Amino acid sequence: MKIIINARVYLFVLFLSSLNMMAQQLGTVNGKVSLSGNKPAENIAVALKGTKYSDITTVSGHYEIKNVKPGTYTIVLNGVGIQSVEDKIVVNSKQTTTKNFTLSESQEDLDEVVIKKNKYKQDKPSLSLRLQTPVLEIPQNIQIVSGQTLKDQQITSMSDGVIRNVSGAVRLEHWGDLYTNITMRGSQIQAFRNGFNVVSSFWGPLTEDMSFVDHIEFVKGPAGFMLSSGDPSGLYNVVTKKPTGVTKGEVSVLGGSYDFYRVSLDLDGKLDKKGKLLYRFNGAAQKKGSFRPFEHNDRYVIAPVISYQIDDKTKLTFEYNFQYANMTEVGSYYVFGPQAGGYATLPRNFTMTQPGLPDTNIQDHSGYLQFEHKFDENWKLTAQTSYFKYIQQGYSSWPSLVGPAEIDTDGDKISDVFLDKGDIIRNVGIWDADSNMYLGQIFVNGKFNTGNVSHKLLGGVDLGSKDYMADWGQSHDLDTYDNPFNVYNPNYDTPSNGFPQFDHDTPLSQRAGGLYGSKYAAAYVQDELGFFENKLRLTLAARYTWISQTSSYEPTKSDSHITPRFGASYSITDSFAIYGLYDQAFLPQIGNVAPGQEIKPLTGNNIEFGLKKDWFDGSWSTSLSVYNILKKNELTADPTSNPSNPVSVVLGEKRAQGVEFDVRGKIVDGLNLIANYAFTESIVLNSNVSTIKEGSVVPGYAKHTANAWLNYTLQHGKLKGFGASLGGTFLDGRQTDTWSEGLQKLPSYFKLDGGLSYETGKIKVTANVFNILDKYLYSGSFYSWLNAYYWQAEAPRNFRVGVAYKF
Template structure:
């Protein structure tokens, strides 16, 4: 038996070696750098070997790499709108790398877009803030990128304004207005990142990003803790902000819409010196936004300057500042409450319970970034970056103290009496974050390596005063939903103490410090046809809270992935990953521990028709331990959490995006999600009624989205476009454990639009909720014995004009 085993092992090694030798003999590689005038790196420029399917897109440093090219003589083509086309001959030799660098000149003709990819809805490479050097097709993980052009075509103005329709399985069952994004995916709320930094300082935050300074958004399914510090096992979204391109251009947009919606934005990009070493980017926006509910508004003002300096070919320094100012109706004004006997949506969708006269809530959101990049050579690069986030809020939150009797004596819907309550919500958050990491490439014999290693540091503090509250109505003179009085409330308006410093009156104090180190190696076999990823991260976290003692913990999270290119445009992958994140909350019994979880995932990725469009199919199984969830016995005055033993999420996801043929672009996705309690402490089960097999709140079992856009590419109607899109949700679970007597209904929303582009001007008009359906999201609140919901507007429109110069 030993001889047979040794013979088989020898035969296997011989076979693998033979295949590797064959691969080495058959293929070569073309690589290089593309620069604009002034030696500015040209990012996202398409590089193609003419008449073949071999192609790549340049990285942020202008680098491209076309692998597994058969030996021969080719014509390499560089072409982009606004840049003079460039072609050259290149000879590819087996087992050799042919280096071909290009320097491009700006075209004097009208610039429309310098950032060129194969199409406007598909991006082939992640940003450097994800720290990867690998095309999306070859990464052993489901990563979906929502391009900047997608945001423009769909007239998305903020992170909470329809972005999730472009990603499978992403939902917002609790909308939280246009204040917090709070996206749920794979059965849990996913983490919010910006430029690679985890920007979550509290359960509610961060303030949803305005799209004026956003370049694109990356959705990473699964833990991905090795890349971006601690993160939920369900995934994260990474908002990538706009950076200078080195090309002088500008854009001004104006947008008007239903419910007193007015918005202007500007995007300026260019050089501050003749050599093109000192670059700038400035984005700004001003928005006045009403609502389909009376007395409600949400106004925004945004500025986002960026300055970068290229010292030489190897070193670059970038400074960025984002400021968002929001002035809005009190938090929670968008919710409506109804008695248990009535169920959801018993009031018209434009009904409001707010009290005109409550002062506005003001939010100032500051963030600053300093990034240093240094290339030692073409294979090794060091990135160090630090950021500071400051969040200031002074405002109010509305939530009723009591909802009238559920039924009358004869069993009809109750009398509709409600005692409204307004509480203070002043908050102050500071986050100091730092990262340093190294990307490297090297070979050991016939095996290639893409190495990633680094350190993450963070210090986060959040404090809030939500302890002062005031009933607007009295039991003798309540607010009645059937006969609302929007005059001065019977109990008057609140007069809260703001003379005392927030640090002394804050009832909620949360803090965390963390330090972590990680290393990952992507090993490439058979000319990188087979890729094996091995990684590990060590994380130390210390948490403080006004409700409990300081806690410290540490954990090592391993990661392993395999990706295999069956062909150049078809890859299979498998992944095992773990997560480790801190949690904050108050529990009536037990101890709050960091959440740990793991993800097992398999998938298929395919590029179609020379990469014009892409599909991703994935299946996953996530286990999470020690996760906090809301206690059914919780009250606004004393919000409590419970610790679940273990929950399991399983699902299937499918995404399609790209150019089907010239002029026709499609985004479509579907996800099946199921999340249940797999283990529960008997004490918790006895106190709450939660048991093994119960459905975990906060997701939709079936989600499906599509967005189809066609633009006439030639002829008399050139530049005319039309779009149609829809969102379907079924099996929606509420965000609370209390089920009530009624489930959330099936959701379907249909949107569409027209556009026309001629020269430097583009006009876009979209109609949302074309079918004028009553759409809403909500939950049952056990403590009040009431339903609450937030309605979406009926049929509404937006018309925008963009001028490029």
Template sequence: MSINRIKKACFFMFLLTSLTAISQELGKVSGKVSLSGNVPAEGISVVLRGTKYTAVTNTAGQYEIKNVKPGSYTISLHSVGIRPVEENIVVTAKQTTTKNFSLSESQEDLEEVVITKNKYKQDKPSLSLRLQTPVLEIPQNIQIVSAQTLKDQQIISMSDGVIRNVSGAVRLEHWGDLYTNISMRGTQIQAFRNGFNVVSSFWGPLTEDMSFVDHIEFVKGPAGFMLSSGDPSGLYNVVTKKPTGITKGEASVTAGSYDFYRVSLDLDGKLDKKGKVLYRFNGAAQKKGSHRPFEHNDRYVLAPVISYQIDDKTKLTAEYNFQYANMTEVGSFYVFAPEQDGYASRPRNFTMTQPGLPDTNIQDHSGYVMFEHKFDDNWKLTAQTSYFKYMQQGYSSWPGVVGPGPVDRDYDGVKEGDLTEGQIIRNVGIWDAESNMYLGQIFVNGKFNTGAVSHKLLGGIDLGNKDYMADYFQSHDLDTLEDPFNVYNPNYGTPSNGLPNFDRVTPLSVRAAALINSEYAAGYIQDELGFLENKLRLTLAARYTWISQSSGDDVEEDSHVTPRVGISYSIDPNTAVYGLYDQAFIPQFGVLKAGGTLSKPLTGNNIEFGIKRDWFDGSWSTSLSAYRIIKENELVSDPSNGPRDVFKVVLDEKRAQGIEFDVRGKIIDGLNVIANYAFTEAIVTDSKVSNISTGSIVPGYSKHTANAWLNYNFQAGKLKGFGLSIGGTLLADRETDTWSVGLEKLPTYFKLDGGLSYETGKMKVTANVFNILNEYLYSGSYYAPLQAYYWQTEQPRNFRVGIAYKF
């Protein structure tokens, strides 16, 4: 060995020894940060000034800074809504320096400032998602629509503009503010409330009123490991308001175009002096007309919550939500036109509904009981049970003949060509339905270390029993062949064939056309392993699900194990890249065209990659993801039927893929933004259905979706308190909601909205104008059995003005 090589080897040995010695002499700084009332302060940045040493407090207010060189430092605390705090400390080799802080700010002050400073961005998912990890570090695309977003955009229900805040989410057929039916990543996604899957049939649930909603979480891709029976394309989870322990209230009054009037009340406080018993009460009443005559949708909501802090570690919460809807029959918003006329051939305010038809009314009840117990700072048990009851008594309108085309059903003596162009025989069907759901969950979250590897453990059990029954086979023609309805010269007087008189004396359970029951039981476990001081995170999970479905004497059982593997790496404290592989296994309901009402559960898998980043100390964030989803054995609408028809067929396999980009948060003081773009492509990759060919485009999505919402509040000067908002939605290459696309495609959709606000003291006035450009906006499909186009229009230019008062 040469002298130079010996010198180099000695140098590297000396360097390695020196580094080892230095590492052995490093110290550590840790402590806890509390607000007034000894409330843990979460999300506070802790910095050793002038160095790279930083940390952020966890949910318990604790922080830890490792591998600090011995010496004297100035430790600094800062976050939105707190006064900066600085103190001197001394770090000693091989020892832990403990420094606790007690801040003068209260939780109430902090919440108010956070809403003001960063009102569109939330960093952590709710308890009902069962995760202990910040959104930035979760190996999945999760978008959270905040409470302040809902207020600024004057959103009143789940189907009223929420989706503009999430990339790739669309509602091509709006269902008259009755059902939300959101599509994302090429498929209708599942509806959840407080972590429970509340879907008992394709038709439902009733869209949630925003009076009792705190925020909404959109989980892209499957989430069956943490929320039972999640679709491979994703889900939305509505998180309801809970008591905060802060005595406060808010009342609001809103009025708008087309006879829209609404009042709501939110009360929050304590029922005892010690603050162990807390309450929250939300209520709302709404009268809502339409730009179409004879149409309305009125709502009444009550939502009380009570929580009891049994001791420092145990909490019990009970909640009840009641929604009552009284509305025009389902289908009143549709307009039909002969094939020769095509889409949008009638005025925006045109209607085919019949005045005098009884209202459709819906009662939606849901109750929850949640038990939470902390064994210590690292282990927590959560158990909750819920009961959902949905009752609907009403009607559904849909034509049987659109002249001069063919006949949808068997009409005695009626054949194609008997009606001239524009003549229609309107039909009204009964739609009485009832659903009961009994759901239960119990899960454990834990944290521990094995050597240098950290673990975030999640394990639990899900149980559920759902039933749904409906009568939709009684029907009545409003018009006759001799005196049909004419879209060119409509007559809304007494229909020529009179109004319906359906059988409601016979119990629904006897006359129901569909009686479906589903039971499931599942167990799951997930471990998030953290390496390199949690810079690298590996998620391993598995779920076993057993499902039993029955309809009459038919019973089908199945079980499956679905794995999940995710990896996330923090390039720096504000940037993470991730990859994910997941599977899904969920029950399906529908009346099969081939006979019966049962189908094998849907299975699917998802591959996803993405990058997330927080900018400027977490003020705003971006996420970019790419995915591919394969779904097998999915029930889809029969290509020969329309939205009113209940028959389904089984599609062998389809594939959805695309990219999504989201940005949200505070760009500069006063300026908040939400913007997103998605490219989506979904095709059939294998089909045995005669009229659905392999390679067909899957209906129900838009290939290009883009949204933006900007809000600016003046921070100083004479205009302080004033705010401006502007937002737009673009849908391009829209696919219809049926397989029969006809000769016309849906046109590109663009909607522009904007608003003004003024806040002074405890009062805030918000005004928004929707569809500023007064565009003729609509969605619809081609209905092959009648050789006709149908569509539903959105409101012309319209406004809402609201006044909110906090007390």
């Protein structure tokens, strides 16, 4: 036995020694690729022709190809918008061959080429996702909505059609243009901005205005591992615009139906001759009416960014975003009808809001300070901190009673007052809120080899403190039982019970009824191991999270958890990869629960498999994924609770599973496509709530979702620059946002949009038409406690015309 063990040990040592000797005999090729003006060329493919040896240039333009067999090679450079470059090099044993390149193209030229050649497809995630790997090789479904997509579709905020570009993403509960609240894979996903989780309560954050947004990353499945706590269903990460080092600017003007007017400005440039001090400034002003009377939503935005390149290795960036919204009270967009009637029984432009109510205004501040330091071409340290401040002062509207109904006014019998069908007692409540978030991150990215195995290492620490407080305790019925509001004969004069007189002057901390807070600290490490010249990649990771939670409804408590992560990705060819993933999530929860119920952090796990394929030299890409998600201890709205005093219950366990398919990119020159389909199913496996049965369908998603957006621009001839677009969204098997199904299901949904554009020189004109078929589109739910349906309609056929000028 000892002889056998010794023999095995000897063979293992001999094997390691052989690998080490091989590594010592191999050579290395490195260098830097620059554009005109000595600006680093990022994302340029560098390869040794006819071999598997390759690399992609970093942000600083550097590349490095290790473990190259000695010999003479042809080195080739390829990239979007550049002419292929070739040269001869000689690689010697145990030596480093340095080869630098200077390209004649400028960054501005390349940016224009990227937009024209491949405007809907992005191959690399942002720095804020902390990954060093191309999307094709990441063992997870990540979809990126490019900045050009946002422009072509005339998207102005996160709630303005972004999700049509991602499979399985829906907003069944629209919340107007106040909160995004996206559902994906059977649950509401987390909202991130520049890698920070910006959710401080169920109702936030304020939808981001697109004026300062560069692109949006949708990460399917658990992503809280490296981006602080997150939901097992996924997240969206809004990446804001940063200085590029190219002096340029753009001003755009939009106008459209229902008194929609908007102007935005984007300035990008240098503050010194050497280009070390850069700036970016974005601003916007918007006046927006509605197809419903008495309703508006106006926005004002400023977003300056300053970056300073201290030296070749160190960079400092400061950013500030400010959004101000002045709007009709929250809930003005909802319409209510009795159970006997069902959905959409009133005209599409009907409103229950009361003219004369004061506006609700919101201030959304966010500031970021980021420090980046490269120790060398393989190791980089990033530290960033942020502060988010959210202030809301205003009102929310919701009915107290929907007729027909009998009301007990003296406590003796239920026949004192009778509301006829169509009679409603409208109620207005105060909604003043204040939120503060202090968030910090520090992480290290590194690359190194052990023998023939490559490593991409990620490790870091997250710290955060969040608090949210709100006054929901003051309310006022606008109407009386003797003189109710009737939806069939509406009277918008002074309400019968007068206007509310709420106390906004007492400090919010003294009158707030909803107090929520959390603190967390986490540490994580991930290693992506590459085998067989990085054809096979294994991801091994773990995260430790400690969370402390406070609320006005229960005492402070803390918990901690270790969540593992295992992933594998294999490149069948350079453009075709398969992957598998197992991941866990750990997410704090806060809410108002019934006595005796204990709130625990949400835990969940995800198993996912997928295929990713790039076509025709990366011009367009496809991805197919299947997944199974289990979630435990999730808080959900009590089916019998009143939204004016929301109560949550601990559900138990639920499962979501489905299939997702996405395609995006350039089909042929001038023809670009975004299309997707998702099948989603989510059910309750175990229930702690008597009114929610095992096997029940979880609310808040659509079983089938399909989207497409096709854009074609003429490349030649007298009409060069003329383009046309057509897009559609289809939803079927829509679930409401409450556990009370009512007698009527939400119908299937189909929306068709399209547009025309013309670009010549520095000017581009775009005209889009939305809801071309002029369908009565809506989302909604049934409330059992109110015995009524409510819905929010979308606008009839409407248009927007815009002119953009680049300088």
